[in-house]
Amino acid sequence: MIDADKFKRISQRIDSYREAMIELQTALSAVPAVGPENGGDGELLKANLLEKRLRELGFKNFRHYDAEDKSAPSGIRPNFITTIEGKNKTGFVWIITHLDIVPPGEIKLWTSDPYKVYVKDGYIYGRGVEDNQQDMVASIFAAKAILDEGITSATSIGLAFVADEETSSKMGAGFLLDRADQPFKKDDLIVVPDSGNREGSLVEVAEKSMLWLSFKTTGKQCHGSNPQLGNNAFVAASYLVTKLGSLKKSFPQSDPLFDPPASTFEPTKKEANVANINTIPGEDVFYMDSRVLPAYQLPDVMAAIKKIVRGIEKKFKVQIEISPVQYLQSPKPTSPTAPIVRALTEAIDTVYGIKAFAGGVGAGTLAAYFRQKAFPVAVWSKNNQTAHQPDENCCIDNMMGNAKVFAYLFLRE
Secondary structure, eight states, X not given: OOOHHHHHHHHHHHHHTHHHHHHHHHHHHTSOOBOGGGTSOOSHHHHHHXXXXXXXXXXXXXXXXXXXXXXXXXXXXXXXXXXXXXXXXXXXXXXXXXOOBOOOOOGGGSXXXXXXXXXXXXXXXXXXXXXXXXXXXXXXXXXXHHHHTTOOOSEEEEEEEESOTTTTSTTTHHHHHTXXXXXXXXXXXEEEOXXXXXXXXXXXXXXXXXXXXXXXXXXXXXXTTOGGGSBOHHHHHHHHHHHHTTHHHHSOOBOTTEESOBOEEEEEEEOOXXXXXXXXXXXXXXXXXXXXXXXXXXXXXXXXXHHHHHHHHHHHTOEEEEEEEEEEOOOOOOOTTSHHHHHHHHHHHHHHOOOOEEEEESSOOTHHHHHHTTOOEEEOOBOOOOTTSTTOEEEHHHHHHHHHHHHHHHTOO
């Protein structure tokens, strides 16, 4: 239960922050935080800017958990928290968002510079504005409203900002949770606002296993006019792509908890091979993104993939190297009756007037690392589902409404 008068005051206060929230979105997007594995410098400049802004907004308590990463120019991947002490000094409500973004992709598909935010018809456009800045900014101003109204919440408030979510979370949530001094407790209420639907009705309690693989095919390079002198790695790899489609039949189970309900096996990225048309490539590299239902074990999936690969190697007389890029077996789901799920459902109903439901998703979030360690975490966001797309955008009303949902959680007695 919460005090209705306090929540009304907080909601009105959040409404007054509209322009400030847009401005913070603009500032954050102007500092690209692409991880080294995606060709960027990492999140440090963005983290520094964010902490500076948080201090200016009135936040005082900070703690850093930086991970060493020699692949980043700064040598570190930043993770930090800021907290507001409540009457109950031991319990927390946490909102955890990630600092990193994905690259913009094909620039020609964007209406304007991905890193220069613009506002049109109630939407903010720019890389990162939805994933994950919408709810990062919403959580910040939900907590600021508590500060500005002079309210001491019953439970302490924690905001965590982590690195490396877009590639593996090994330098972010995974690193943080492995530390002896990590700040989370099993009875805390923990929300990861990094997945959801347009209605705001999905409270995510389960995720599929994630299996990202690199396939490197090695044949023999030669002149394009004499293909008999070589061994076309591109042809063999292309054939492999089509054969991997049979995995859907090998792992056919469906689970209505998830959307989509089946396991997915999708070839995605492809590296360039030869630079000219008249050379037969002797090497070819592509990647596959698989999201596997928890009913299946990843070693069994890998065994099926290796069997397909052996057949291609024999047929085309090539060598194929399989390298895992991400390998995460789905942990046990959060119970649909967990306190955080019940609290979120109540908050969503109060703010948006809809009945939320517990479900699963194919997307992977950092919540998986919490579930691996038996933290009952919930993933929720009302969003426009434009993450990773050209002209990524954030509905301003969603950002404002989600802030009120977070504030409702902060005010729970």
